[in-house]
Amino acid sequence: MTTAFYEGAHYGIQRAIGRGWWRTPLNRAATAAFDWYTMAIPFADAWLHEEYHRAGLSRRGIASANGTYAWVPGATMISVDRIRDEDLVRLKRDHPTEFSRLAAAGIEGEYELVRQLQRGRFFRDGPTSHVALYWLTKLNTIAYIMSGTDPEDEAIMQLELLKEGTDPSARDVVGHDFLSWVYDLHRPDEPYTARRAHPSGVGIDRYIALSDLTPRERAYLERQGRLSVLNLFDPALYGVTGVTLWRDRAGEPLRLNLALGHQLTSFGHTVSLTTFVRHGDARLYAVLNRYENGVRRFAGVDVRALDWPVSVHGRALRVSPRLALWSQPATQRHVDAAGTLGGLAALRVDHGGTAGDRVGTFAEVEGKTAGWVSGNVYLDRNVSLRVGLTTAFYPGR
Numbered sequence: 001m002t003t004a005f006y007e008g009a010h011y012g013i014q015r016a017i018g019r020g021w022w023r024t025p026l027n028r029a030a031t032a033a034f035d036w037y038t039m040a041i042p043f044a045d046a047w048l049h050e051e052y053h054r055a056g057l058s059r060r061g062i063a064s065a066n067g068t069y070a071w072v073p074g075a076t077m078i079s080v081d082r083i084r085d086e087d088l089v090r091l092k093r094d095h096p097t098e099f100s101r102l103a104a105a106g107i108e109g110e111y112e113l114v115r116q117l118q119r120g121r122f123f124r125d126g127p128t129s130h131v132a133l134y135w136l137t138k139l140n141t142i143a144y145i146m147s148g149t150d151p152e153d154e155a156i157m158q159l160e161l162l163k164e165g166t167d168p169s170a171r172d173v174v175g176h177d178f179l180s181w182v183y184d185l186h187r188p189d190e191p192y193t194a195r196r197a198h199p200s201g202v203g204i205d206r207y208i209a210l211s212d213l214t215p216r217e218r219a220y221l222e223r224q225g226r227l228s229v230l231n232l233f234d235p236a237l238y239g240v241t242g243v244t245l246w247r248d249r250a251g252e253p254l255r256l257n258l259a260l261g262h263q264l265t266s267f268g269h270t271v272s273l274t275t276f277v278r279h280g281d282a283r284l285y286a287v288l289n290r291y292e293n294g295v296r297r298f299a300g301v302d303v304r305a306l307d308w309p310v311s312v313h314g315r316a317l318r319v320s321p322r323l324a325l326w327s328q329p330a331t332q333r334h335v336d337a338a339g340t341l342g343g344l345a346a347l348r349v350d351h352g353g354t355a356g357d358r359v360g361t362f363a364e365v366e367g368k369t370a371g372w373v374s375g376n377v378y379l380d381r382n383v384s385l386r387v388g389l390t391t392a393f394y395p396g397r
Contacts (some may be wrong), residue, residue, distance in 0.1 A: 003116045004391075009034060010128040032132035040075040042068050043109060045137060051226055052109030053080045053173060055377045056102035060095060062087040064173065067114035077160075085204045087194045088173070095330040096188035101372070103174045103181035103265035107141040111231070111263060112375040114138070115274070118236050122257060123306050124275045125282045131239055133263040135283035138231050145264075146225035148178040149210065149218055157207050166202040175207030181264060182221045183208040185334050186294075220294075224262075224269060228306055240278060254279040265372045266379055267329045267336065268293035289326065290374075294334040300326025302373075307350070315351065322346040328371045332379055342369035344376075353390035362388045 010031055016339045017027045047068040057080075065082040068075075086340045092099045114137055120126040147153050164171050174180035184190075198205045213221070235242075235257055242257040256366060257276040262269060270291045277284040283306040291298040301309035302324035310317050324344040329336030353360025367383040368376065376382075 001043050002045065002048040002113055003120070006035075006113075006117065006130060006133060007120065007126070007128065009038075010130060010133075010196075014128055023211045028129065028132065030371060031129065031135075035136055037073050039136070040068055040078055041071060041073055044068070045113065045133070046075075046078050048109045048113055049106035050078060050080050054101060054104040056098060056105050057083065057087075057091070057173070059098070059377050060091055060193070062091065067184070070104055080166060081172055082169045083171075083173050085168055085192075085206075088204075088206065092184070092192040096184070097266045100181055100184040100188065101379065102183065103177045104264035106177055107144070108263060108374055110137050110141055111261070117261075117286060119276075119306070121236070121241050122255070123278060123285070126212075131237065134237050136232070137186035138237070142225070142228045142231065145178050145221070145228050148182070148221050149225070151210060153179075153210065157209060160207075164198075164200065166200045168198075168203040171198075171203075171206055173206065178221060178264075179208040179210065179213070180206075182217050182224075183212060185268070186214075186217055186220075195203075195382035217346075224264060227262045227269065227271065230260045230262040230271060235259065242278070248279075252280045265291065266332045267291070267334055268370065281307075283307055291326070291328055293329050293336060295329075295337045295340075298327040298329065298339050300324065300328070302344075316379055318350040320348040322348075322366075324373065325370075332372065334368075340370070344373055350390065354392050358392045360392075361388070362390055363387045 013030050013034060017023050017030060022144070035045075036292045047066060047239075050066045050068060054064045064080050064081065066080060067078040068351055091102075099104070114134055117126075117130045121128075121130070148149075153176060160175075165304060179278050192204065192263060196205045197203070203300075210218070234321075236259065240257070242255040244253040244255050245254050255278045259274045261272040261274060263272070268291070270289045272290070273288045275284070275286045275288075277286075283315040285304045285306060287302040289300040289302065291300060304320060304322040306320050308320070310319050322345065326342055327339040330338040330340040344366065345368075346364060348362060348364035350360075350362045351360055353362070365383070366376075368378065369381050370379065372379060378384075
């Protein structure tokens with residue numbers, strides 16, 4: 001939904017302004033202004049961020065609400081609220097690794113958005129530029145992680161606590177995402193009830209303060225802030241969609257792009273190298289992951305072939321298989337020294353939804369073993385089936 005929101009909005013802005021050398025800077029400025037001002041409305045970036053938090057809750061039957069439905073454009077503080085303390089107690093007790101991932105899931109969704117928009121530009125000839133959104137998303141997430149060790153953030157949090165009053169349903173699920181993430185990452189077995197009481201005297205204080213962290217935990221969070229800068233080593237941020245390595249005899253180019261990345265996980269973090277390769281109908285998207293918890297490193301690879309054309313009984317289809325293999329901490333914990341092998345396999349089939357047939361359908365089946373996969377809410381094994389509609393906003397292939 002968020003990909004469609006930005007694809008449609010950016011294409012609409014481009015069409016409204018038109019093309020031409022003097023229109024290009026105006027187009028970019030208008031797109032950047034739109035992205036900044038609408039970030040906190042439904043279906044935009046902040047909405048996606050909160051929905052990824054909520055996915056970790058609804059996975060275990062916990063009701064919540066997304067604060068972007070207040071429709072306050074330009075809002076800087078948005079909550080996932082209407083959650084009972086009892087549900088958080090249960091989630092931490094029964095699923096501690098899911099609880100720590102819950103706090104970092106918001107930026108996981110934002111990075112998935114950037115990757116999906118980049119795939120559209122590289123593999124499907126998307127004509128719209130999303131560079132401003134890439135910068136806005138990545139700089140915001142980097143700054144957010146780094147702000148966890150800023151003492152001024154603790155004063156802001158205390159002011160928010162005083163404003164909340166005695167109604168637990170008005171409180172955010174975790175407060176500062178990354179203070180909560182690093183705290184629970186290192187304390188998977190600490191009961192949620194061990195936290196202090198809310199200043200109002202009603203309920204539990206859900207927000208971790210910088211002063212609650214040990215020196216080791218502070219240093220760990222500071223390191224994640226530094227590693228998050230790796231996300232700026234991405235040519236798409238600088239307007240480079242890809243480079244042409246050579247052309248075959250028919251003039252078809254072999255195009256390539258590479259990007260570094262960093263993400264927080266249920267057990268620690270991963271540093272990744274993403275590769276985009278395209279030649280004719282062959283479109284390959286591959287991610288090499290180096291996972292790391294507090295004890296050791298692990299490795300994994302995730303490969304997709306996108307939109308391979310096939311014909312079944314005269315019907316033109318596009319097939320996208322995916323295979324991922326990995327070694328990850330055995331129980332998804334920060335202190336696991338033992339690793340376990342796992343994997344994911346998926347197959348998506350699309351019909352229509354192109355420039356010549358703008359409305360299409362798709363079906364996708366995906367199965368995985370236990371393990372962390374970016375964009376997949378399940379840490380345990382799971383089989384999912386997705387069906388839906390697609391539409392093309394612009395010409396492309």
